[in-house]
């Protein structure tokens with residue numbers, strides 16, 4: 001058993017950490033206050049090579065796996081969660097799906113653009129009335145000559161209106177339930193596709209989220225990804241990787257809050273000594289450290305197994321569940337360590353708390369992760 | 384033209400150094416490519432990209448871990464690397480002859496090295512190398528270009544800057560202001576693993592450094608509190624900053 005990251009991955013980790021501290025850290029608080037999609041830093045992340053981690057080198061990516069992506073996303077998230085969300089989506093969902101299920105022509109057309117970060121990719125599954133119960137989606141793709149016509153509404157699209165490529169799930173056969181869903185690659189600017197205003201939300205303000213409408217949008221046959229009826233199966237397949245990515249992001253946010261709390265506990269004095277001398281504070285720090293470590297082990301193991309070809313539905317859900325709840329608990333504890341200053345926008349920990357909160361919601365809520373995990377447990381016991 | 388760019392593996396700026404039984408304890412420190420040497424690497428790459436050089440060789444002297452500094456230089460874009468491996472502590476003058484030999488062997492016409500390396504903070508390596516090679520030295524460059532058969536470099540002097548020209552071959556020492564070093568991109572970090580890196584044991588050097596005693600410089604604080612009303616205190620603060628600390 002070897003728990004050490006390989007040397008080359010450590011070198012990549014160092015490079016992304018340095019980059020994030022120099023380029024993203026100075027703008028993170030300001031982007032939170034005055035939200036806008038962070039194109040300048042995303043372009044630089046793309047030049048660095050961090051937006052095509054799993055895409056092969058021939059298409060302009062790094063050709064690495066899920067573990068590398070997890071390590072890099074943690075670094076980005078430790079500086080700014082919003083950048084990590086955008087990076088997690090474009091790397092993990094549209095790009096990973098295109099790579100796995102796309103035709104050669106589709107690879108040629110889009111992979112390079114996504115892998116180099118020239119284009120950002122978005123993933124469009126959720127609808128206003130269909131979140132956890134994603135198979136209840138109603139967006140309709142009707143077959144016409146040479147393609148499909150899309151009608152319907154999507155909700156909560158990360159990078160909506162900003163991304164150039166959208167992986168859209170829509171029903172081609174409404175009678176067939178989940179087996180009637182197909183996937184389409186839709187470019188921004190397609191006639192009949194429009195976006196709502198950015199949602200106003202608790203945190204991660206720069207990771208713009210919008211609704212999306214299809215009013216008779218024509219999508220050619222060549223832009224269907226995979227076979228008709230396979231869309232839902234493909235999307236669910238990509239969620240294992242997606243969840244590992246969100247787990248890594250959650251660890252990064254937790255780490256940022258933890259490191260801030262450790263420093264503060266050594267500097268702030270009360271009753272004549274640094275507050276870390278009080279067990280009420282030091283035990284919090286011990287618990288934070290332990291949870292982060294456990295979350296990272298779950299996450300890296302799930303990623304490591306996935307890179308070796310194992311199916312990791314249970315492991316990915318465990319990692320996502322534990323890491324996201326860790327992020328919420330650790331950022332909350334960090335605010336407590338900071339006292340009143342933790343509540344102040346002058347310090348970053350209140351932002352970490354707000355940024356962390358969504359990690360137990362997207363890519364499947366904690367409740368949904370528990371359902372997935374229990375289903376795996378049951379399967380193993382009934383075997 | 385081949386450029387040799389010297390890189391030292393030094394404790395990084397945030398490393399916390401301890402004091403061990405015989406000198407510094409570097410056990411807990413993280414190391415990185417020296418910051419000033421990095422300006423040299425960047426300039427070498429820019430000269431190659433501008434067509435003034437065809438090959439950039441990164442050269443290091445030190446313990447096996449120095450390979451990391453060379454890999455960083457390769458990740459930034461150097462073509463190949465040479466490590467003169469030794470665990471001995473050598474001062475710059477003792478290092479120079481061995482480094483000069485590699486420079487000559489590579490047929491290099493230009494050597495770039497940081498103005499000083501962050502570990503011992505000595506500014507001697509550039510001059511010592513120039514001496515060992517018998518080449519001219521342009522030190523503390525903030526600009527550097529190859530023009531015709533020579534180089535032109537700018538460096539700061541007390542009341543401005545001076546521009547110097549020298550024929551090649553030459554040694555140039557680099558410092559902040561020379562350029563803004565690039566980030567190693569992730570694909571280039573991966574490719575750096577596959578670039579040639581040659582390790583050679585360093586032949587015993589004539590003189591090594593013996594550490595007799597290590598002491599942390601004392602930071603005496605004066606703990607002055609200026610009281611009185613704000614305007615008076617501010618005036619007094621400004622006076623002290625100007626007349627005593629001489630920072631204004």
Ligand SMILES: Cc1cc2nc3c(=O)[nH]c(=O)nc-3n(C[C@H](O)[C@H](O)[C@H](O)COP(=O)(O)OP(=O)(O)OC[C@H]3O[C@@H](n4cnc5c(N)ncnc54)[C@H](O)[C@@H]3O)c2cc1C
Nearest residue numbers: 123124125126131132133156157158361362363364365367
């Ligand atoms: C910032 C942000 C970005 C997002 N980005 C994207 C994106 O890029 N693409 C995309 O497609 N989607 C995206 N989403 C959508 C996200 O995946 C959904 O919000 C999530 O799946 C939950 O769906 P819902 O909001 O409809 O909640 P609901 O499904 O309505 O759930 C409400 C509550 O009921 C609970 N619940 C539901 N069913 C069960 C059950 N069977 N048992 C127990 N409890 C249950 C849930 O856990 C939750 O607590 C994003 C969301 C947010 C907030």
